[in-house]
Amino acid sequence: xxxxxxxxxxxxxxxxxxxxxxxxxxxxxxxxxxxxxxxxxxxxxxxxxxxxxxxxxxxxxxxxxxxxxxxxxxxxxxxxxxxxxxxxxxxxxxxxxxxxxxxxxxxxxxxxxxxxxxxxxxxxxxxxxxxxxxxxxxxxxxxxxxxxxxxxxxxxxxxxxxxxxxxxxxxxxxxxxxxxxxxxxxxxxxxxxxxxxxxxxxxxxxxxxxxxxxxxxxxxxxxxxxxxxxxxxxxxxxxxxxxxxxxxxxxxxxxxxxxxxxxxxxxxxxxxxxxxxxxxxxxxxxxxxxxxxxxxxxxxxxxxxxxxxxxxxxxxxxxxxxxxxxxxxxxxxxxxxxxxxxxxxxxxxxxxxxxxxxxxxxxxxxxxxxxxxxxxxxxxxxxxxxxxxxxxxxxxxxxxxxxxxxxxxxxxxxxxxxxxxxxxxxxxxxxxxxxxxxxxxxxx
Amino acid sequence: xxxxxxxxxxxxxxxxxxxxxxxxxxxxxxxxxxxxxxxxxxxxxxxxxxxxxxxxxxxxxxxxxxxxxxxxxxxxxxxxxxxxxxxxxxxxxxxxxxxxxxxxxxxxxxxxxxxxxxxxxxxxxxxxxxxxxxxxxxxxxxxxxxxxxxxxxxxxxxxxxxxxxxxxxxxxxxxxxxxxxxxxxxxxxxxxxxxxxxxxxxxxxxxxxxxxxxxxxxxxxxxxxxxxxxxxxxxxxxxxxxxxxxxxxxxxxxxxxxxxxxxxxxxxxxxxxxxxxxxxxxxxxxxxxxxxxxxxxxxxxxxxxxxxxxxxxxxxxxx
Numbered sequence: 220x221x222x223x224x225x226x227x228x229x230x231x232x233x234x235x236x237x238x239x240x241x242x243x244x245x246x247x248x249x250x251x252x253x254x255x256x257x258x259x260x261x262x263x264x265x266x267x268x269x270x271x272x273x274x275x276x277x278x279x280x281x282x283x284x285x286x287x288x289x290x291x292x293x294x295x296x297x298x299x300x301x302x303x304x305x306x307x308x309x310x311x312x313x314x315x316x317x318x319x320x321x322x323x324x325x326x327x328x329x330x331x332x333x334x335x336x337x338x339x340x341x342x343x344x345x346x347x348x349x350x351x352x353x354x355x356x357x358x359x360x361x362x363x364x365x366x367x368x369x370x371x372x373x374x375x376x377x378x379x380x381x382x383x384x385x386x387x388x389x390x391x392x393x394x395x396x397x398x399x400x401x402x403x404x405x406x407x408x409x410x411x412x413x414x415x416x417x418x419x420x421x422x423x424x425x426x427x428x429x430x431x432x433x434x435x436x437x438x439x440x441x442x443x444x445x446x447x448x449x450x451x452x453x454x455x456x457x458x459x460x461x462x463x464x465x466x467x468x469x470x471x472x473x474x475x476x477x478x479x480x481x482x483x484x485x486x487x488x489x490x491x492x493x494x495x496x497x498x499x500x501x502x503x504x505x506x507x508x509x510x511x512x513x514x515x516x517x518x519x520x521x522x523x524x525x526x527x528x529x530x531x532x533x534x535x536x537x538x539x540x541x542x543x544x545x546x547x548x549x550x551x552x553x554x555x556x557x558x559x560x561x562x563x564x565x566x567x568x569x570x571x572x573x574x575x576x577x578x579x580x581x582x583x584x585x586x587x588x589x590x591x592x593x594x595x596x597x598x599x600x601x602x603x604x605x606x607x608x609x610x611x612x613x614x615x616x617x618x619x620x621x622x623x624x625x626x627x628x629x630x631x632x633x634x635x636x637x638x639x640x641x642x643x644x645x646x647x648x649x650x651x652x653x654x655x656x657x658x659x660x661x662x663x
Numbered sequence: 664x665x666x667x668x669x670x671x672x673x674x675x676x677x678x679x680x681x682x683x684x685x686x687x688x689x690x691x692x693x694x695x696x697x698x699x700x701x702x703x704x705x706x707x708x709x710x711x712x713x714x715x716x717x718x719x720x721x722x723x724x725x726x727x728x729x730x731x732x733x734x735x736x737x738x739x740x741x742x743x744x745x746x747x748x749x750x751x752x753x754x755x756x757x758x759x760x761x762x763x764x765x766x767x768x769x770x771x772x773x774x775x776x777x778x779x780x781x782x783x784x785x786x787x788x789x790x791x792x793x794x795x796x797x798x799x800x801x802x803x804x805x806x807x808x809x810x811x812x813x814x815x816x817x818x819x820x821x822x823x824x825x826x827x828x829x830x831x832x833x834x835x836x837x838x839x840x841x842x843x844x845x846x847x848x849x850x851x852x853x854x855x856x857x858x859x860x861x862x863x864x865x866x867x868x869x870x871x872x873x874x875x876x877x878x879x880x881x882x883x884x885x886x887x888x889x890x891x892x893x894x895x896x897x898x899x900x901x902x903x904x905x906x907x908x909x910x911x912x913x914x915x916x917x918x919x920x921x922x923x924x925x926x927x928x929x930x931x932x933x934x935x936x937x938x939x940x941x942x943x944x945x946x947x948x949x950x951x952x953x954x955x956x957x958x959x960x961x962x963x964x965x966x967x968x969x970x971x972x973x974x975x976x977x978x979x980x981x982x
Contacts (some may be wrong), residue, residue: 228977296980309670389676461979471980546669552676559670579676586736589682589781592927596873601978603927624977628832631674637780638680645672 221427221452224462225469227599229632231553233428235298236394236512242400243521244343245536247319247508251294251527252304253279254314257566258355259362260286265315270296276325276503279315288363288567289353290315293505293525293591294572295323305563307549307556314564317527329500334403336442338411338498342414344497345415352497353504353567357382357489358394358458359550364490368415371479378482379412380421381467382491384436385451385458387426388551391571393508394488396521398425398432400493406439408495409446416484421446422467423488426453455553456630460485462599474626482559488572504567511537514546514576524565530572531561545580548573553631594643600626604633604643611650616657619650625658627651682780686740688871692862693747693917698849699844699858700755705813707755708851713832714759717745718766726775735959739769741780745769751852751913752957756807756817758980761799767852768794785964786921789957796957805813806848815855824848825908829900830953847874852913859912872920875932876939880915883905883940891948911943924964931974 234256243416256262263280273292280290298321304314319519324330338345350365386394413421423440426431427450440634451457451466461472463485465476470481478485486494489507496502505526512519517538524533530547536541540561549563550571594604602623610619624647633643700708723742727735737743753762769791777783777911796803804827807819825836825847837847843916852859866872884905892898905911910918919925919939926935939959946955 226977229678245871256726370931372953404924456884465979473980474978476798544668546671547674548675550673553674555673555675557668557670557672557675559668573675575675577669582671583677583681586682587779587781589683589685590927591922593680595976598976599979601976601981603976605927622975625978629673635674635676635678638676638682638685640681642672644674648672 221450222466223454224454224457224465224599226601227597227632227634228456229479229597230454231307231389231635233429233453234389234391234514235395236390236514236516237510238395240392240396240487240519240521242396242521242523243536244509245525245528245533246413247294247322248298248528248532248590249319250318251428251438251530252314253290253317253527253563254291254304254306254312255280256306256312256565257290257361257526259360260284260288262313263287263290263412264318265301267314267315267533267581269298270620273317274323274325274563276328276505282353282556286366289351289503290354291353291503291505292317293527294319294321305557305560307566307569309559317601327663328502329530331658334407335499336407336410338414340498342415342417345411348498349415349494352502354490354493354568355504355536355567356416356487357493357507357567357570358487359554359570361362361598364486364587366493367484367486368412371477375477375479376482377416377479377484378417378420379468379484380409380416380418381463381483381485382409382421382488383405383458383460383463383485384423384425384488385455385463386429387455387457388553388588390512390573391510391551392521393570395429395432397492397508398429398488399435401438402435404448404495405488405491406436406443406446407499408491408493410443411494411498412486412491413585414447418447418484420455423448423581424451424467424626425449425458425461426451426457428453439565456599456633459628479634489619507565507567507569508534509569510571512571513541513581515541515640516574523538527564529562529564533565533573534561535571541574541576543577544574545577546575548575553635554629585641589639593636593638597632599630599632600628604647608641608643608646609651611653616650616654620654620658622656624651665900680738682741686744687742687773688869689866689917690740690747690866692871693751695858695861696751696852696854696913697747699855700751702811703813703845703854704755704807704851705810705815706950707807707816707819710759710816710960711753711755711757711762711851712747714762715750715753716743718763719743719746719749719770722766722770723775726771728780731775735826736780739780745774745787748852748917749791750849752788752792752910753964754803754806754850756805756815756819756821757802757937758817758900761795761802763799765791765795771981774976781923783923785961786918786924787919793957793961806850807891808848809846822848824953825904826947826953836904839903839907847908849909849937851908856907856912861917865917873932875929876920876925876936877915879933879936880940880943880964881911884911884944885946888948905947909954912958914960919960923938926965926967926970926974928971928976929969930975934974935954935963935967935970938966954964966980
C-alpha cells in the first residue's frame with residue numbers, strides 16, 4: 220500500500236497536458252518587469268536607479284529584514300524606471316523595469332554545465348549563498364528559503380529533510396519536467412540542503428502518477444548516502460507541507476507549530492535545483508520553469524523563463540491566447556490566482572499559467588447547503604467547512620476561531636466537492652483573515 | 664477581450680457533483696426494491712407509488728411558487744425522493760386521499776415549513792408517515808398479503824406483518840427465504856432484504872453515502888436483540904428476524920442517511936446510528952407498537968444538531 224496523508228483529500232482529473240514535454244528556453248523579452256515583492260515577507264529595497272546598466276544576475280533589490288529575499292536582474296540592459304506594476308495579486312506594487320540589451324552575465328556566475336556533486340562549504344556558508352541568491356520556496360508559497368533552513372530557537376532539531384515532488388495540482392508539470400531533465404542537479408542540491416540543515420536522511424516524496432520520475436530518482440539516489448525515494452498515492456493536496464509530512468513520516472504538525480516540531484524540514488524540488496545553482500554555480504534565482512497549459516492551448520509547454528517576462532510572451536510561445544479565453548490563472552486550478560491581465564510578469568513563485576475557456580470559467584449557480592458532509596469528508600485539515608462558512612456569514616468570529624478556521628490551508632477541496640456549488644473557501648478565506656487579525660491584535 | 668477575463672478566487676475547477684446527481688443516485692438505488700414491491704403488491708404498489716410521488720412534487724411546487732414566491736426547485740429530485748420513500752412506508756392498499764394528506768404533511772410540514780431542502784430538522788418522508796400512522800391507525804396497519812402480479816388495490820386480502828406476529832407472541836413466522844426476497848406482509852419498501860442491500864452497495868460505490876450510519880444502526884439492533892435472545896430465547900426472537908423484518912434495512916440505508924437530518928462527522932454518524940438501533944429495539948421489544956424504526960429515526964433527527972455541536976470531525980494534529 221502506497222502512503223498518502225491520512226485525513227480527507229480529493230483526486231481531481233490530473234489533466235497533465237504538458238507531461239513528458241521537454242523544457243524549452245523561452246525567448247528573452249524586450250523588456251522585463253521585476254517585482255520587488257515576489258516572496259512572503261518584506262519587499263526588497265531597490266538598489267538600482269533609473270539609467271543604471273545591469274547585467275544578468277546583478278543585484279537590483281536587497282532583502283529588507285529577516286523574512287525577505289534578494290532580487291536580481293534576469294537580463295542585461297538598462298533600468299528604465301522603478302515604478303508600480305500590476306502583479307498576480309491584482310494590485311500594483313513596486314517593480315524594476317529593465318530594457319533588454321544583449322545577454323551579458325555577471326562574471327561570478329559559472330555558466331558551465333558540468334555537474335559538481337561535492338560541496339565542502341560549512342552549513343553557515345551554504346545558507347549565506349542561498350540568502351545571497353534570493354531563493355524562495357518554488358512550489359508557490361515563496362517563503363524565503365534561508366529562513367526555513369535557519370534552525371529556530373528552542374529544542375527542536377531537524378532529523379529529516381523531505382523533498383516535495385508531489386506536484387499534486389492538476390495541469391502543472393514544471394517540477395516533473397525539471398526532475399526528468401535536471402535530476403542530477405536536484406539530487407546534488409538535496410545533498411547540499413541536507414548539509415545545511417544538518418540531517419543524514421532525506422526522503423523525496425513523488426506521487427505515483429509520475430512513474431518515470433520515480434524510476435529516474437531511484438537510480439540517481441544510489442550515488443548518495445541517506446537519500447531515498449518514497450512513491451506516494453496520488454491525492455490532492457499532497458504537496459501541502461503538513462500533508463506531505465503526514466504522508467511521509469506519519470506525524471501531524473500541530474496547529475500553529477513549525478514542521479521542525481516533528482523533526483522535518485520540507486523543500487520543493489524546484490528549490491533544491493535553485494539551491495544547487497546558487498551554491499555550486501553562484502547563480503542567483505533569475506529564471507524558472509513555468510508550465511503553460513490549458514485544454515484549448517495548441518501547444519501546452521514547459522518553458523524555462525527569465526523572471527519578469529510578461530506572461531503574454533509565454534502564452535504566445537505555447538500557441539497563443541485562444542479565442543474564447545475566460546480566465547488566465549497564475550498557478551494551478553486549485554490554488555492558483557486568476558490574473559487580471561496577460562501583461563503581469565512571471566515571478567519566482569510562478570509554477571504555471573493555465574488558460575481556461577469561457578465555459579470552464581463559469582461558476583454554476585449556488586444552492587442552499589444540504590448538509591451532505593462531503594466537504595467535511597474531504598477537508599485535509601479535519602475542519603467543518605460548511606460550519607466555518609456560516610460562521611463567517613454570520614460574523615461569529617468566536618465560533619470560527621473555536622472551530623480552527625486559522626488552520627485552513629486554502630486548498631479548495633471543499634468548494635471543489637460541494638454538490639450545491641457553494642463557495643465555501645471564499646467565505647472561509649475571508650473569515651480566516653479576520654480571525655487571524657483579531658488574534659494578532661489580542662497578542663499585541 | 665482582455666477586459667472580459669473572469670476574476671474569482673480559487674479553486675477554479677469543480678468536481679461536477681450536484682444535488683441532482685445525489686438524489687437521482689438514491690432513486691436508482693431504490694429501483695430494485697421498487698421492482699420487488701411491484702411484483703408482490705402489483706397494482707396497489709403502482710398506484711401508491713405514483714400518487715405519492717405526484718402529490719409530493721405538486722405540493723413542493725405549489726408551496727415554492729405561491730407561498731414562498733421563488734423559483735421552484737422540483738428538478739433537484741429531492742421531492743421525488745421524498746415521494747418514493749413515503750410510498751415505501753405505506754401499505755399498498757392505502758386510499759389515494761390518505762396518501763395525499765401524507766404528502767402534504769411530509770413536504771408541507773416536514774420540509775417546506777422549515778425553509779425547504781437542507782433546512783428541515785426531521786426526515787420529511789418519516790414525518791409524513793408518522794403523521795398518517797397517528798391519524799389513520801387502522802388504515803396504516805392493514806397489510807395486504809403478498810401475491811405475485813396482484814391486480815388488487817384496496818380490495819385485496821390482508822394479513823399480519825412479521826413484527827406484528829411477534830408482538831402478539833406468535834411463533835409461526837415466514838421462512839428466511841421469504842424474508843430475504845420480500846415475500847411477506849408489510850409496507851412497499853419493507854420487502855426484500857436482498858433488494859435493499861443491493862441499493863446499499865450501489866450508494867457506497869457511488870460514494871453517495873458512507874457506511875457509518877447503516878452499519879451502526881444494524882450493528883446496534885443485532886447486538887441488542889442478540890443479547891435479549893441469548894437471555895430469553897422463547898420471548899425474544901433471534902436477531903436475524905429483527906434485521907430482515909419491518910423497516911429496519913429501509914430505514915438504516917435510505918432514511919437514517921438523509922443528508923440534512925443526520926450528523927456530519929464520522930463519529931457523530933456512529934453515535935446517531937447506534938442511537939437509532941437502540942431506540943428501535945426498545946420500541947420493538949418493550950413498546951406497544953410492533954415497529955419502531957420511524958420513531959427512532961425521528962427522535963435521533965432531533966439529536967442531530969446536538970451531536971454536531973459536541974462531536975467534531977478529527978482535527979489535523981489534534982488529540
